[in-house]
Amino acid sequence: xxxxxxxxxxxxxxxxxxxxxxxxxxxxxxxxxxxxxxxxxxxxxxxxxxxxxxxxxxxxxxxxxxxxxxxxxxxxxxxxxxxxxxxxxxxxxxxxxxxxxxxxxxxxxxxxxxxxxxxxxxxxxxxxxxxxxxxxxxxxxxxxxxxxxxxxxxxxxxxxxxxxxxxxxxxxxxx
Numbered sequence: 001x002x003x004x005x006x007x008x009x010x011x012x013x014x015x016x017x018x019x020x021x022x023x024x025x026x027x028x029x030x031x032x033x034x035x036x037x038x039x040x041x042x043x044x045x046x047x048x049x050x051x052x053x054x055x056x057x058x059x060x061x062x063x064x065x066x067x068x069x070x071x072x073x074x075x076x077x078x079x080x081x082x083x084x085x086x087x088x089x090x091x092x093x094x095x096x097x098x099x100x101x102x103x104x105x106x107x108x109x110x111x112x113x114x115x116x117x118x119x120x121x122x123x124x125x126x127x128x129x130x131x132x133x134x135x136x137x138x139x140x141x142x143x144x145x146x147x148x149x150x151x152x153x154x155x156x157x158x159x160x161x162x163x164x165x166x167x168x169x170x171x172x173x174x175x
Contacts, residue, residue, distance in 0.1 A: 040125065040172035042159045043118045045150075048171055054112030059097045063090050095137045102133040108174070119174045132167055139163035 067080065080086050101107040101114075108119035108127050120136070122128050128136070140163045143149040149162030158170060 040121070040170065042157075043116075043171045043173060045153045045159060045161075047116055047118065048113075048153075048159070051110065051112035051116040051118060054115055055098065055110045056094070056112075058111055059094045060090070062097070063093050066093075091141060095134075095141055098137045098140070099130070099133045102136070103128055103130045109171075113171075114174075117174045118171055120169050120171055123168050123170065128167075128169055132169065136163055136167035136169055139166055 064077070064080070067086075098110050101110050102120050105127055107114055108121065113119060120128055120133075122132065139149075140161075143161060143163050152165070153159050153161040156165075160170060164170065
């Protein structure tokens, strides 16, 4: 190794060992996350279910209106509900409907969550990013089909469902 790097910051990273400063920062970040998380009030699954129902109604109306406008205007509701391609399209639409507002600073959750006064945050108490939101909502769609992962929230003190645990998110009351 070149002598000019010895004792400098560059030399610390050449060893592939994390410096003490990095470890201290990581530990402080973990401690700050724990403190911030303790300040939040976790939302009951009943309130989350109400928000989900509101979102389902809003998204269904938007999807129906979009299908009516862009689909030629002649759509029978009963025929639409019995059509598999409707459910496939709606699942994709609903996932996008939930994903986009969750990572917006002004919303931090879906319109239904906003109406119910709740928001989705990461474990550090900050808004979640797009990738975390995509992961969370794809897992939520799977959970809604299987149902069992949703029941995890009944046994979790922070009311976190399986998709929240895997995505590293919490659902809390809006400040």
